[in-house]
Amino acid sequence: xxxxxxxxxxxxxxxxxxxxxxxxxxxxxxxxxxxxxxxxxxxxxxxxxxxxxxxxxxxxxxxxxxxxxxxxxxxxxxxxxxxxxxxxxxxxxxxxxxxxxxxxxxxxxxxxxxxxxxxxxxxxxxxxxxxxxxxxxxxxxxxxxxxxxxxxxxxxxxxxxxxxxxxxxxxxxxxxxxxxxxxxxxxxxxxxxxxxxxxxxxxxxxxxxxxxxxxxxxxxxxxxxxxxxxxxxxxxxxxxxxxxxxxxxxxxxxxxxxxxxxxxxxxxxxxxxxxxxxxxxxxxxxxxxxxxxxxxxxxxxxxxxxxxxxxxxxxxxxxxxxxxxxxxxxxxxxxxxxxxxxxxxxxxxxxxxxxxxxxxxxxxxxxxxxxxxxxxxxxxxxxxxxxxxxxxxxxxxxxxxxxxxxxxxxxxxxxxxxxxxxxxxxxx
Numbered sequence: 001x002x003x004x005x006x007x008x009x010x011x012x013x014x015x016x017x018x019x020x021x022x023x024x025x026x027x028x029x030x031x032x033x034x035x036x037x038x039x040x041x042x043x044x045x046x047x048x049x050x051x052x053x054x055x056x057x058x059x060x061x062x063x064x065x066x067x068x069x070x071x072x073x074x075x076x077x078x079x080x081x082x083x084x085x086x087x088x089x090x091x092x093x094x095x096x097x098x099x100x101x102x103x104x105x106x107x108x109x110x111x112x113x114x115x116x117x118x119x120x121x122x123x124x125x126x127x128x129x130x131x132x133x134x135x136x137x138x139x140x141x142x143x144x145x146x147x148x149x150x151x152x153x154x155x156x157x158x159x160x161x162x163x164x165x166x167x168x169x170x171x172x173x174x175x176x177x178x179x180x181x182x183x184x185x186x187x188x189x190x191x192x193x194x195x196x197x198x199x200x201x202x203x204x205x206x207x208x209x210x211x212x213x214x215x216x217x218x219x220x221x222x223x224x225x226x227x228x229x230x231x232x233x234x235x236x237x238x239x240x241x242x243x244x245x246x247x248x249x250x251x252x253x254x255x256x257x258x259x260x261x262x263x264x265x266x267x268x269x270x271x272x273x274x275x276x277x278x279x280x281x282x283x284x285x286x287x288x289x290x291x292x293x294x295x296x297x298x299x300x301x302x303x304x305x306x307x308x309x310x311x312x313x314x315x316x317x318x319x320x321x322x323x324x325x326x327x328x329x330x331x332x333x334x335x336x337x338x339x340x341x342x343x344x345x346x347x348x349x350x351x352x353x354x355x356x357x358x359x360x361x362x363x364x365x366x367x368x369x370x371x372x373x374x375x376x377x378x379x380x381x382x383x384x385x386x387x388x389x390x391x392x393x394x395x396x397x398x399x400x401x402x403x404x405x406x407x408x409x410x411x412x413x414x415x416x417x418x419x420x421x422x423x424x425x426x427x428x
Contacts, residue, residue, distance in 0.1 A: 009037050023058055040411040051232065052240065052405060056089060056395050059231045061309040066316065068229060069093070077319045082224040083107070083194055086166060086391035089229055090398060103163075104194075110167035111188035111197070113137075114144050118185070121175055130176035130383045131261040137172040138165075139254035151246035158401075161249045162394055169390050170194070173383050174201035180379065195220045198387070203375075215330040216374060219323040223367055226316040227385055229392025230309075235259040235266070236389075236396050241408035243397040256393045257386050266382040269368035272304035273378050276337045276344075276368075284336060286343040294353050304365030305348055306358065316363040324366045324373075333373045341369050 003018035005028045014037050019027045027050045034040055043049045058067045066073040069088050076085055080094075087095040087103050095103060120140055124133050141164065142148055148161050171188055178185045186201040196212040199220065204210035230236070239256040243249075260266035279289050292300040307314045328338065345361050348354040371381050 007033075007037070009039060019053075021053075023060070034411070040413070042413050046237070046410075051237065051408070052400070053403075054232070054396070054399060055092070056399060057229045057231045057392070059309065061307070062311050064310055064312040064315050066230075073226065073315055074319060077222050077225050077316075080225065081194075082221045082228070082388075083166075085225050085228055086394075089391045089395040090162060106163045107167045107194070108190045110164050111171055111190060113168055113171055116144070121179055121185070124179055126180055126182045128179065129261075130173075130180050130380050131257065131386070133176040133179055134172055134383055134386060135254045135257040135261070137175070138169070138257060139250055141165075141168070141250040142248050145250075148248040148250060158249075158398070162398070165249060165253065165394060166390060169387055170198035171201065173380075173387050174198060176383060177202055177377075177380055180377070193217070195224070213330065215326050219320075219327045219370055222320060222323050223370065223384070224388035226320060226363055227367075227388030229389070229395065233265070234262070236393060239393045240396050240400050240405075243400050244405055244408040246407075249394065249397055252397050253390065253393050256389070260386055260389065261382060266385045268303065268364035269371065269385070270378045270381045272341075272365050272368035273337070273372055273381075275303040276340050279340050280337050284340055286340060286347065290344070290347055290351070302344065302348070302359070304362055304368060305354065305360065307362045310362070312358060313360050314362040317361055317366060320363055320366040320370070321361070324369050327370050327373050331373055335372070338369060338372060341365070 003020070003026075004015045005018055007014045007016065014033075016033065017029045019029050021027070030041060041049070056069065058070070059065065068076060068085060069092060071088070071094075076088075080088075083104055084095060084100055087100060117137060117140065120137060121133070124136075145161070145164065147153065147157060150157070153161075175185045184206060186204050188197050189200050190197065192200060192212065195217045199212060199217060200210050232240075235256040238259040239252045242255040243252040247255075263271070279286065282288075289300065289302075292298045293302045345365070348359060348361055354360070367384075368381065371378075371384060376384065
């Protein structure tokens with residue numbers, strides 16, 4: 001017998017079907033709620049509302065599980081590459097050797113951007129936040145590829161837009177950084193792999209040989225994999241709801257970039273570094289700040305510890321901790337701020353206060369450490385996040401399109417004035 005949920009309004013009973021996901025999650029299908037009862041649900045922040053069915057990512061925060069298309073994040077990070085994971089997220093299966101080769105070569109063939117993009121970039125002052133520059137450059141592709149605006153574009157045309165998005169994102173990201181520091185831009189070197197190509201565009205100076213450190217490139221590749229998708233969060237839901245209007249992939253992802261820019265979403269690893277700088281400025285006494293974190297009457301909170309979704313542990317943090325250790329060991333960075341981070345990590349992993357509350361260092365803690373060690377400024381941290389999240393956004397936009405989902409249209413409960421008579425300005 002099919003499961004159902006009962007809602008009683010003014011003594012009258014209404015039944016609605018229960019939908020079960022492949023991992024046993026339950027959802028009440030209230031698609032006909034308004035039609036049948038005249039009522040809507042009220043759920044601030046949509047924290048208990050499933051707006052779609054998706055086959056892309058499974059997340060169980062209580063058990064510390066994250067899977068892309070059924071594959072554990074631990075296995076993908078250990079055995080796969082960012083482009084292979086991108087293919088998996090977007091097309092549903094891991095690629096064959098030939099498929100991955102074609103996918104990689106197609107991306108290499110589209111890393112260059114139209115020279116007129118530089119005119120747009122030149123219009124931004126160096127004080128512009130890199131996320132604002134990134135969102136603008138990404139959205140500008142609709143002007144250079146107007147065919148992307150066609151809501152009935154062919155499968156081949158959609159594929160080309162996907163390739164262009166993955167290919168040009170690192171170029172835009174690196175150029176946003178170069179604009180911020182006032183340096184001339186670098187063009188992509190297609191003899192390099194995806195992450196190495198980006199690092200060279202970021203850090204190479206004119207007429208200077210830039211040596212790619214494989215430990216650094218590998219750590220960046222893992223970071224991008226760990227950030228590639230995370231179910232229906234703020235930016236992902238933004239991409240889907242904008243895409244539901246049949247907006248282009250470039251417009252939809254640009255909206256996601258802007259959503260990610262918000263400090264409550266993509267700025268967590270930036271907050272980690274700002275916290276560490278605050279502790280360093282105060283003299284670097286970690287014991288003092290640990291005590292403040294434990295004091296419930298003190299407003300100070302340790303950033304980068306615990307997670308809103310993961311109530312057990314963040315599975316991504318275990319993976320990226322090793323990458324962070326490898327990067328720090330290889331680069332031999334002598335940075336008091338990072339020394340403070342290591343002391344905080346040591347305490348949080350052993351202190352009963354943090355262990356009992358499961359306030360373990362999360363992925364934002366370690367990613368902030370890695371970016372800091374690489375010399376990436378804090379304003380660029382969210383840009384790096386966006387570059388990693390891109391394949392997830394693409395996959396979500398593509399899934400919504402293929403499922404022919406309706407345009408998003410949330411409801412509300414009106415709390416304003418009732419009907420009242422207009423009073424002419426001379427009588428007010």
